[in-house]
Amino acid sequence: MFSASTSWAQAALLLSLRLGPCLVLAPPFSQAPAPMRVRLCLVLALAGCLAGTAPLATTLEPGALIAAALTELLLGLLIAFGFLVASASLSFAGRALDVQAGYGLALVIDPGSRAQSPMFGTLFTLVAGMIFFAAQGHLELMRLFGALLKAIPVGQLSLSGDPTTLIRGFGLIMGLGVGATGAAMLTLFLIDVCIAYLSRALPQMNALMLGLQVKTISTLMVLALSAGLLGPVALRLMRAALDFVPSLGTP
Template sequence: MNSTVSAIALLTLRIGPLFAIAPPFSQINVPVRIRITLVLGLAAALAPVMPSNLPQTDGAFIASAACELILGLAIAFSLQIAFASLSFAGRALDVQAGFGLALVIDPGSRGRAPLLGTALTMGAGMIFFANNGHLEAVRLLASMANVLPVGQSSIAGSPEMLIGYTSLIMGIGLSAVAAAVVTLFLIDITIGFLSRALPQMNALMMGLQVKAIAALVMLALSAGLLGPVVLRLLRHAFDYTASLATQ
């Protein structure tokens, strides 16, 4: 097999998962042919300018292909965790505000998703593209291609790194809805005191209505927090992805 073709094939396995399964790219209904063309174009652009140590036998090529695919899945996984933190935060707010039974169809996965969680992840996707996150992702792939030549990929990391990254990302994601969560918690305490003072009051029905309105109002007032939170999530995601590269 030609060396350039081999390099492009291996790079496709590294780049492909990012544009196939990682948000926000997976949230966009782009035809499969366009995704494949984009991945092949990036691989063809990177292959001639990067160092390589291509395998010489079929067995070594299959092993290298498996390593490249694992690396590509690890890159996609870092972004998935970042967006999953916002989905988790939105789901927690859904339950607390009484929207737990309200599900919508995610346009990317075409599956059922939480109401506020979907709104947060879609907003994060718009912020991602508005701040040239897609270009940053391409630059990251190019720099990793120089650090990890195709054909000799390895992943530096440990369970401790993954646990630390996940806990950090989840904490940052929850900060996007922190104001609304604290407000709903205070409303719950107030309704609890009122239900003890006025037993005849229907605390459940009143609480659902008040909390639903309060959640929407607080989300509107704290909407400006989403941008900085998303940018922090993306920065940590890209930093974690870069830390996976080793010689």
């Protein structure tokens, strides 16, 4: 009985290192202003539940336990990496749109990180987090944890070692994030071209002030018209983040 309890405790500890980085550090979970104690208790509770379905066969020695803990932490960081890249892609696209449209000076406070963030980037990440939970992405994440537990037993991580897969996944997620604002960026580029031609034809025109006003209004109008694109893009980002670890070639 004591050996079985020790094996379950070790499995729960190792699984908490697999679940913790994603549920504590990665968006959209990190965007919720929940206390760190609550997040840690949630991670430990989920790890304890999963440890009951796939306990360790034997009790690990201290050296093997440390090695297994490092592999589980690496797997947890890889899972969190997909969600962090998805959030960073939306934040980067929003920041680029802020600079292009003239909103670069308007920084807001991100409620999750409590740091200054670009206005459109913060808006995109918050909306994507809402879509994630509305589309039951948290349940898909729990299914991913269950599937990974069967495919990769506790402490037995094995990756392909090919960096091209990591680079390909990173490029795909970043491309999807930029695609959320592609219509607005193209519109602003065409406006810049038109204003450049007008400034050559009418040198006395204040191109800076005219361009700032036109681009500000045009950005709001184009984003309102293309708001329906954010939902499909957020869903594809969610799917790409969930498929990131299986695409690395884990057996």
